[in-house]
Amino acid sequence: MTKLLRTAQAGTVESTDILITVAPAEDGTGVRIELSTPTLAQYGEHIKSLIAKTLSSYGIEDAVVNANDKGALDYTIEARVTTAVARATR
Amino acid sequence: MINAVGRLIPDAIKGIAPVRPYAGPFAAVPAGRTAGPKLRANNPGSDKLMKSIDQAIEAAGLRDGMTISFHHHFRNGDFVLNQVVEAIARRKITGLTLAPSSLNDINDAILPHIEAGVITAIETSGARGKLGKLLTSGKLAKPAVIRSHGGRARAIEAGELKIDVAFIGAPCCDHYGNINGIEGRSACGSMGYAMVDAAFADKVVAITDNLVPYPATPISIPQTQVDFVVILDSIGDPAGIASGALRISRNPRELLIAEYAAGIIEHSGYFRNGYSLQLGSGGASLAAARFIKEKMLARGITGSFGLGGITAPMVEMLEQGLFQTVFDVQDFDVSSIQSLKNNPRHVEVSASYYANPHNGGPAVNNLDVVILSATEVDVDFNVNVITDSNGVIMGASGGHSDTAAGARLAIVVAPLLRGRLPMVIDRVHTIVTPGETVDVVVTERGLAVNPRRTDLIGNLKGSGLPVMSIEELRQIAYDLAGRPAEIRVSDEVVAVVEYRDGTIIDVVRKPL
Structure with missing residues (x-):
């Protein structure tokens, strides 16, 4: 299990990018994701689960995530989450 | 009832009577006589x-x-x-x-x-x-x-x-x-x-x-x-x-789509002396004008007429003698208005002359090639230009279905993705133009010819253009973005989309 030590960001709000902010959360509170995206109806659930899956791949079980999406594709989302986690655990 | 493009049209729609389902682009046969205004008189000396x-x-x-x-x-x-x-x-x-x-x-x-x-x-x-x-x-x-x-x-x-x-x-x-x-x-x-x-x-x-x-x-x-x-x-x-001087797009994606569209025209079999052309007002469509012009000059081809909403690129081609005549139902920029005023070969026409399917024959019937933009296209080549990705009305039918039906070659241009959203999909949310009247769909990743057009598929062989099936185009989009979930709608019909012949080709239902 990995713990987030501080709030950290990665990404931008340019078209087809996503701005990910991750922050530490109390143990046992799980991953909470606040997502804003122009494709909420089409991909909202998918994006949330991709963020959760990426976090869990780094052993993060508790986090507060804010995702401001501008139409990013999956590999962009994974890359931004990865970088945000690296910054928050450094 | 299910109409000829497979859409469920309610048997009764409030305020719409009769409900006539779309049956094919030229299925409706008109009857009766034209309507007209009430007779009236204004005697000498009257003041309006x-x-x-x-x-x-x-x-x-x-x-x-x-x-x-x-x-x-x-x-x-x-x-x-x-x-x-x-x-x-x-x-x-x-x-x-x-x-x-x-x-x-x-x-x-x-x-x-x-x-x-x-x-x-x-x-x-x-x-x-x-x-x-x-x-x-x-x-x-x-x-x-x-x-x-x-x-x-x-x-x-x-x-x-x-x-x-x-x-x-x-x-x-x-x-x-x-x-x-x-x-x-x-x-x-x-x-x-x-x-x-x-x-x-x-x-x-x-x-x-x-x-x-x-x-x-x-x-x-x-x-x-x-x-x-x-x-x-x-x-x-x-x-x-009126817009001022138009700037030709520098967007590489639009330019690539424009280049493909021009290439299709060149190899289509319609690119010969006396051909006619309509350009849409979208970025890629306007950019295509530049490539078409180069090809016309290189091959020594002159066209008979340009049609439509008129913009500067068409006016330029008229002035350079590349087209004999322009038929004009609407102007978008200053140079088009000036041209209509000053050039006797730039001719003002009514909407009926332009595109009405139930008269002695509108100008779209004489059209060889049209380039049209699209919001969404589906694997049946149906086109949506009226609702956005959330099912909300945000566009206009315009001359889209009219020119697609009339032209011998209807080319629809669209980016394969807008943001994350695929533009070539399983099923468009709203059909404005039936796929039967659309011949080619062009994206930056490749183009697909309607399988009905075996002649065109043959003509484009050896053109070097990235021709593929519409299903392949859709797959490229889905591989990048994933398959989008469908927009959920209620049963409430908020708009009916009439086909040009007055039948109902689709309805817009209120999004949930």
């Missing part, structure tokens, strides 16, 4: 000049429940529609049907009057922004009716859209109602859409900010069709009516 819009409304006999019309040549610089609706609201007239040839963002100003019940029904080509949201909200007394430009002309001439009072913004007008669109500070160029309204409305009110000594010539709309003339300080904002 009114002191105000209010006085004209009263003189025209406008009452609750009637239908009023406008033309959208002033685009986002239009002051006429808003001012007339405000005057009508002041006079406490309610329950009107608003039937403009289209709506622009500037017309958002009438929203309070729709909320207040001055206008309770809308029949038009489309709407964006707040008006588009309103049309999708189901707040009107009956579903909005969406018609193509040709379909609107047909509906008026057939008496299906009966206009009680037409209000016509007149950039140049005399006291007896002769009108043209090429002179004056609010010049808009062609009066093509308004011509049909003027000829078929019971009462016609010309509204001008440029009253000239009798007679105003050239005459686009004649005095014989005009009942009243109102003078205002300003009927439009010139900066909103």
Whole structure:
């Protein structure tokens, strides 16, 4: 299990990018994701689960995530989450 | 009932009778005679000049429940529609049907009057922004009716859209109602859409900010069709009516799509002396003009006519002798308006001449090639240009289905993805143009030819163009973005999309 030590960001709000902010959360509170995206109806659930899956791949079980999406594709989302986690655990 | 493009159309739709399902692009056979305005007389010495819009409304006999019309040549610089609706609201007239040839963002100003019940029904080509949201909200007394430009002309001439009072913004007008669109500070160029309204409305009110000594010539709309003339300080904002010099796109994706579109034309079998062309007003379509021009010059090809909403690239080709004639139903920029004014080979035509399927034959029937933009295309080649990815009305039918049906080669251009959203999908949310009339879909990743067009598939072999199946295009998009979940809608029909022949090709249901 990995713990987030501080709030950290990665990404931008340019078209087809996503701005990910991750922050530490109390143990046992799980991953909470606040997502804003122009494709909420089409991909909202998918994006949330991709963020959760990426976090869990780094052993993060508790986090507060804010995702401001501008139409990013999956590999962009994974890359931004990865970088945000690296910054928050450094 | 399920119509010929597989859409479920309710057997009964409030305010729409009869409900005729779409049966194929040329299946509907018209019967009967054209409608016409009431007979009226203006004796010698009569005075058509009114002191105000209010006085004209009263003189025209406008009452609750009637239908009023406008033309959208002033685009986002239009002051006429808003001012007339405000005057009508002041006079406490309610329950009107608003039937403009289209709506622009500037017309958002009438929203309070729709909320207040001055206008309770809308029949038009489309709407964006707040008006588009309103049309999708189901707040009107009956579903909005969406018609193509040709379909609107047909509906008026057939008496299906009966206009009680037409209000016509007149950039140049005399006291007896002769009108043209090429002179004056609010010049808009062609009066093509308004011509049909003027000829078929019971009462016609010309509204001008440029009253000239009798007679105003050239005459686009004649005095014989005009009942009243109102003078205002300003009927439009010139900066909103006509765009300035167009900048050709530098967007590499649009340029690539444009290059492919030009390549398709070159190898299609239609690229020969005397061919004809219509360009859409989207970025890729305009950029294609540059590549087409180069190919025409290189091969020594000259065309017979350019058609449509006219923009500077078409005017340039006319002036360089690459096309003999331009047929013009609407102008988008200053150079097109100037050309209509100065070039005798640049010819103003009505919406009926342009695209009405139920007359002796519209100009779209003579069209070889059209390039059209799209919001979404599906694997059956059906095109949506009216609803956005959330099912909200945000576009206009325009001449899309008219030109696709008429042209020998209808090329639809669209980026494969907009943001994350695939534009080539399983099923478009709303069908405006049936796939049967679409020949090629072009994206930056490749192009797909309608399998019905085996001749075209043969002609494009060896062209070096990235031809693939429409399913392959869709797969590229889905591989990048994933398959989008479908928009969920209620059963409530908020708009009906009429095909150009008056049948219902699709309905817009209220999104959940």
